[in-house]
Amino acid sequence: MRKLLTAFLAGTLLLATGCAYMAANDRAENTYALYFQEAYLNTVPGGDALRAEEVRIENDGIIETQQLAEALVTKLLAGPLDETTLKSTIPAGTTLLSVTVEGDRATVDLSAPYSTLSGVALTMADYAITLTLTQLQTISSVSITVRGQELAYRDKQVFTARDVLLSSTEDVVGTVTATLYFLNESGGLTPEEQTLELYEGDTQVGAVVKALERGPEIRGLSSALPDGFQAKSVWLEEDICYVNFSSAALQVVEEPAALQLAVRVLERSIQSLDSVAEVRFLVDGELAAHFGTFPLRGAAGE
Incomplete structure (x- = not known):
């Protein structure tokens, strides 16, 4: 069965190092998590489908939330560094059109290839983006559009980390x-x-x-x-x-x-x-x- 991630900060996802997920305050300064899919789900203990890979983004302590969110999504679209055990949930050729942050919600607008996703694949991609952005203390929810339009066949349009339903x-x-x-x-x-x-x-x-x-x-x-x-x-x-x-x-x-x-x-x-x-x-x-x-x-x- 699928498993609900009910407590994100104490979540069941594993980092690339094999350690349990670390809250933002526990990670090294300027280090962030990008979420990718396990390349071989049948080898993953507990069946967790997403795993974090750490990256560094130098921000000098003055970067705006929107700029940092843009940098994180850009790196997420580039795919994992560890291509042997991780793979991107996002279709190749997808580009970032914009990121806007209003209050505690980030809206990510992507290019047309993202609209080819459906079902479990769409859910995985939505949640990979959501987990990547909601690690920022000023972002608690994420909306994802394609060329400025919501995907009408989605069950919901706004996601939080606590919504994450992991595939096993x-x-x-x-x-x-x-x-x-x-x-x-x-x-x-x-x-x-x-x-x-x-x-x-x-x-x-x-x-x-x-x-x-x-x-x-x-x-x-x-x-x-x-x-x-x-x-x-x-x-x-x-x-x-x-x-x-x-x-x-x-x-x-x-x-x-x-x-x-x-x-x-x-x-x-x-x-x-x-x-x-x-x-x-x-x-x-x-x-x-x-x-x-x-x-x-x-x-x-x-």
Whole structure:
């Protein structure tokens, strides 16, 4: 079962050093905690999903809360230093648009990739940001937006440290290994093998699509999916995977080459699953070999 972190300052999270969580007053001066996800949840005693990694931010004692919050979120977006046991909860390519602090509440505005998160993944990312910022004595609650807009499908929009509901290994009902394709720094496709956790109600093909939307785990790679490009639904019938797009989602991609690459990445990544022999595409629920003049079949072999 998931575990409620009912007392943040005496919490059950472990620091990278293996010591119990230290309150801000117990840490060295100018040292702060950034929260990341355990890379291998099945090896974590007690099943705690988030762990803190300490960083130093020189503030000379005069830095404003808002500036310090911006610095913490910027470092959080950069990912953990210890990439062998920790990984970021935030999709690659997410950038900080702004941090504002009014009273004891910080509002963090992030770029579009953050909106690809949902379910447990969104909860983990929200709470990683919340724990990172509420260690500051002047911040007790956090609101997270994307391009200035709240995510309407969230159960709540304002978070505190005491809200944190940690995921444990008991939430995971299975795993699947998939080869996902991302862009390298030269613009070519690079495969990245990921072990994807399956929660109740998840499917293997759905997990692959969500992982592509979240982005790569390896630094130096980036998502090949354009902003706004998203599959409406995906399912498996025998060994054929069906990917359904809304015509509106395809129309947001202005460059034909970008659309072709995105479809190619989806097809190749899904076909890396042992259970999938073929991928077929639909537009607005209808099987489609083309969208406009662009072919939606056979992209993987190009």
